[in-house]
Amino acid sequence: MNRFDYIRAGSVAEAVAAHAAGAAYLASGTNLLDLMKGDVTRPERLVDISRIFGLDAIETLPDGGTRIGALVRNATLAHDPAFAKAYPAVAEALLSGASAQLRNAATTAGNILQRTRCQYFYDTASACNKRQPGAGCDAIGGVTRTHAVLGWSEHCIATHPSDFCVPLAGFDAVVEIEGPAGRREIPLESFHRLPGDAPERETELAPGDLVVAVRLPPEAKAFAAHSRYLKVRERTSYAFALVSAAVGLTFAGDRIGQARIALGGVALKPWRARAAEALLAGAIPSPELFARAADAALQGASPSGDNAAKIDLARRIVVRALTLAQAGTPARIPALPASPFGA
Amino acid sequence: MNSPDTGFPITLTVNGVPRSLVLEDARVTLLDALRERLDLTGSKKGCDRGQCGACTILLDGVRINACLALAVSHDGASITTIEGLADGDVLHPVQAAFVDHDAYQCGFCTPGQIMSAVGLIREGQAGDDPERVREGMSGNLCRCGAYAGITEAVLAAHAAMNAPDVLPGGHLSEDAA
């Protein structure tokens, strides 16, 4: 780990003012310190935002939506009874991520801003366009089971590893930002960037921008009775997603009202499947319909290496998640959250 | 407080005792502060990257990985380590249950397992469901594969700590074990 200046910010304004070129915000550090220990990232200054007052609240807004402060811990949010009841797929996604120890530390903003788990990004002996623009990408032609099948480019085939972000994208969350240029908001769906020819630019944040909150709209609560997150990983627990899906359905009689679908583990951003949602809206649910929706969700998918299996895996996960959502949100999150082996 | 010349003075309340120290460098993790500066080597360094749970401590009552936390960031915090669990010679109920259930072999992961179990029981999410206990303990790896005993020990400790007739120090009676 390189040496760095350490500055503890007492307020949002102080944090933004203390940020300079080569600086990084420190929330809990479960991702940032890991990357610094591996010399993957070498910030010259850490601006510690973990003590900023007022960023750790879960608030119900006048419109019925929910505002999650940037410093709310992943565990606190997932175990908040009112939140878990209103947004069960978000709670299930959170509880399927990392370990209890990490969720107790991990913050809302830190989670959405965690960096890819591409093993070539982590290995400083490998070429990586994200770490060093223009260096090339050693993942291409390498071991690619965790890599993208949607939205990748010849410059980067990595995926975004967050579970939390998948239902946030599906349920139209909005990211609130304060930065040198003032306040603004970005829908989570367009917050992370696809790699294109600039994989080093990972989000729409400008230098010095601080995420202060994530908001979920009241409309997302309409899906609470039929919402699931499903995640396939290489072991039962404590592993990143190979493929995951967040889905929500509403029903009007025997027809689907609206549908929400987002996929994880398949692209460098949480992947909203709007064509699949449109196909489901107003239709009578059936295994055939769900299979067509899954095909629509994976439209345009192509292997970025030896990972074609993920495309079919993702289709099956969409069908399974829709089937589970139709059956109804369980009264309590299963013992193995989001597991295809759980109840 | 943030000048490399003067170092970073911090105070941590560790196992109930206020401890002041001056970090010469902001890079020191909580794990290294405990092990190298405060001579509390019960918390283990397995991976140093958040992947194994050997460094699990309670930070302000909540279990976390001490290897992925900067000490300077937690100035003023209250910490419990494995050294702070027993009451003199009387083991904490989770420690006693690990002994009773043979929940370790080499013992390297054990301090982290026990701190994690204490945290899990406090969180109150697992109850007496073995599947929830296994999931709740999944952040603690055991190279010796003592998982079956660990799950039994956590269930037994949960029962003992929630039972009205726990013996002093939380030991189970012979028949209850």
Ligand SMILES: Cc1cc2nc3c(=O)[nH]c(=O)nc-3n(C[C@H](O)[C@H](O)[C@H](O)COP(=O)(O)OP(=O)(O)OC[C@H]3O[C@@H](n4cnc5c(N)ncnc54)[C@H](O)[C@@H]3O)c2cc1C
């Ligand atoms: C072993 C292991 C397993 C894991 N498994 C999973 C998993 O299965 N699923 C999953 O989703 N995650 C997983 N994670 C990742 C974990 O969720 C993240 O490390 C965590 O959410 C990061 O939160 P943090 O508060 O510690 O962020 P930090 O590490 O402090 O910050 C992360 C990044 O966000 C930036 N940042 C933080 N806060 C702000 C802010 N307010 N504004 C602007 N920038 C900010 C930092 O500069 C840094 O770049 C795992 C991590 C580990 C170590």
Ligand code: SF4
């Ligand atoms: S896939 Fe992206 S992150 Fe991985 S090595 Fe290539 S450029 Fe780097």
Ligand code: FES
């Ligand atoms: S040493 Fe901290 S998790 Fe392994």
Ligand code: FES
């Ligand atoms: S007892 Fe040896 S690693 Fe767990």
